[in-house]
Amino acid sequence: MKGSSPTKPTSLAPFQFRQLAEEMPLAVIELDANLNIVHVNSSALDLLGLKLSDIEAGVHADQLVVPEQVRMVHEGLKQLAAGAKPTSMSLRLLRRDGVQVLTEVFAQPLKSGSRVTGFLAYIFDLSRRAAKEEKIGEEMDLLRAFVEHASVGICVIDDKYQIEYANDALCDITGTSRSEILGHDFREFLHPDSIALTAERYRRRQAGEQVPAEYDIKVPHKDGTLRIVEFTSRTITSRRGQTKTVAQAVDATEERDRESRLQTSEHRYRTLVETMDSGLAVDDDKSSIVLVNAALCRMLGYDSSEDLVGRPITDMIYGWSKEDVEEKMKARRAGRVEHYDVDLIRKSGALVPAMVAASPLFDPVGKYFGSFAIFTDVSELKSAEEEARFLLDLLLHDVGNQLQLILAGADLLDNGSVTPEVENARRYVTEGANRCIELINKVRRAEEAKAEPLVTVDLMDVLDAEIHLLSRQYRVEPEVGLLPEHLYILADSSLNHLLWNLMENAVKHNSSPDKHLWINGEFSGSTFELRIADNGPGLSDSKKRQFFDPRRRYGGVGLHLVHRLADKYGAWVEAKDRVAGSPEQGLEVRVRFLVMSQ
Structure with missing residues (x-):
């Protein structure tokens, strides 16, 4: 259960940190060296379905993790205590009621001198993010389509010189198919004059050195012609910790063709930004807003982007302090992409719940100059949930009461003086109402079963x-x-x-x-x-x-x-x-x- 924590508790006295943890919206758990729980905040109690009396009676970390992951937790904490570099871990935690909760856990050792005295774990509940992530997934699909059909060549090179992704535009530049490119050493597709320079910069970039990100290279086309390609590259770190190069190639052989491609790319980008349903904002390296799209203006109730451009980002995000902004900027400068929830402040002062996907922006030489964020309004989702609860209450209570009245009225017709037609009508009404009441009872039982413990x-x-x-x-x-x-x-x-x-x-x-x-x-x-x-x-x-x-x-x-x-x-x-x-x-x-x- 390794991880990097959002705070630095070792700089605070234990009592002070526990007071701070109590105010945190995420779950915080403190373990001793034997992995017994010694302290939890309120968020952790709610997440795990525990009471303070349970903690006082004694709870071991093994009791909070599904059996098949206990060994992995022990091994992770052992490595962390030995000085391993912290990373996050996805765990399925067990609530007291037996329900499993999907979480992302970050942990750090607590030390007295050089001796490890325990661990501090921060737990992020991932189980309620499915609806929001689905919306973000739609945006990712748009971005993926944008990259796949971009007018410039795009490729991803792994840490062993091999091309693991190439779009159609790159295939056009080389005159080859994807099957002829993927899995091959990128140096195979370079002119001899360009191999040494490109390979040297690739190695230095992989080693973390700052090298020019944009330069020209020569690429032989399959038809025998030579193309001059404007080559731009930067490194990214994969989830497995591999350093990879993402490269963009523009065929500059024909200036007119090059300009046309750039214009097409710019048009597609602007169309995507201005027509997307989610809001988009870009800030500079001082966290001042430099760009917002029309969707974000509508979301916040502003008539024009000029009402927001130039203002600090804290003017539109409720509850953010200067320290919060500095922490986010630090993460962006490190190249981290984050997803989190915020409340946006409308012009009227009302709050809008939103899901944020934030990414850093770097110039061609790798210098950080700001970040961009996509804001997805989730207020309709929350309203839909409230509406569903209202309709369910209406079905279970008000409609049920009306059906009881229908049955009572039908019973008044239950005497020997009615005609066969009326008797048939009474039977149809009674049977239909009884079926509706049976359906309502089943729905009620389904809803009641959600909260009842096992x-x-x-x-x-x-x-x-x-x-x-x-x-x-x-x-x-x-x-x-x-x-x-x-x-x-x-x-x-x-x-x-x-x-x-x-x-x-x-x-x-x-x-x-x-x-x-x-x-x-x-x-x-x-x-x-x-x-x-x-x-x-x-x-x-x-x-x-x-x-x-x-x-x-x-x-x-x-x-x-x-x-x-x-x-x-x-x-x-x-x-x-x-x-x-x-x-x-x-x-x-x-x-x-x-x-x-x-």
Whole structure:
């Protein structure tokens, strides 16, 4: 669990740092040398579902990590204590309720003199960023398309002289296909006059030296002509720590053609910036805004970019101090690209929640001169979530109440003096209202199941009760195979709804006049597979694969509830033929539970 922390706690007294950590929005955990937790801030308690009493009773770091990653954590901390260079680590942490949380963890050793006395870990919750990252992914797709179809040659060279990426424009310059370029030494495509200079600058750049980023080289074309290419390159560091060269090549042989390409590239860039949905801002090396696009002006309620250009970046980002800006500038100068959340300040003073993707800007010789950031407005996403909650409350409460009134009105017609037509109408109203109420109850149970913690439940007790209920309600007596008397799993009070929906679905959708239901199961290692089979019409292979897909309508809300509950319990559910290869002989649904004890 190695990493670089956002603060320098070693310069503060322990009490002072703990006070500071309490104000941090990210989770902070302090471990002793034996990896026992000695202090956590409020954010860490919320993230891990812990209480202070749990910490006082004693919690070890191993209890917070999924079993398969414990060894990796120990090894990482061991290397960190030995003086290894800190890096981040992606971990799946375990909440007290058993829910896994995807996180990014940064850690640093705590020392007394030269002796390591413990570790300090900073934890970033990544589980709630999916919707925001999807929006950013769209922007990345635009950027990728921009690079792929750029009018200038672009290539990426690894740390062994080999070309690992080349776009179409670079292939045009050399007159070769991508298959003839990729994986080859870039020196193979240079004229002998240019090999020595280009190779020397490549080696020096890889070593971290400052060398001219732009110069001319000679490139032989496959048709035998010689091209003069304006070559621009810089280094980047990959996620694996490899230093790579990103190069841009412009064919300068024909000045007119070169100018045309530059104009096309500029036009595409301006079109991308001005028509993109997300806001874009560029600041200089003093954090003063030098460029904003129309989307950002609209986002902040300004009529013109002139209202923002020249102002410090802190004027548009709520809560940022001078120290915050300096920290960000330091990261940009180091070449780091970051993604984070901010609240933007509108002209009216209102706040706009946004996701930011920020990147540094360097000139051709590698000098930092500012940064640019893409701002994605996520207020609609938040509003949509609130609207969904409102509509769900409306469905579960107000619509449910109205259906109860409809049923009450239908009951008033339940007497012997009504005509057959009225009786049929009353029956249709009653059945329809009852189906709606059943649907509402299923939705309510699905929502209630989200927050209820998992506990140890006897699967056999719940199954037995649901079998008796099914027999009474549908007059179908399931044939139950040899099952254990007791079987304990992690579940909640909604386990009966999972079992009921599977059994009811097998009966209600069975058109056979002689309905049969088989229930059996077997152990497999630490799991128990419960099988519920019927003699209904069955499903095709394609429909079986989509049976529990919430985007489909098979089984409606009932099967969606089964899928959600199984996922919560850590169970695995699938649909199979009751008789392999003969779907017409019925369906078998299998649910594999993790067994707590037998």
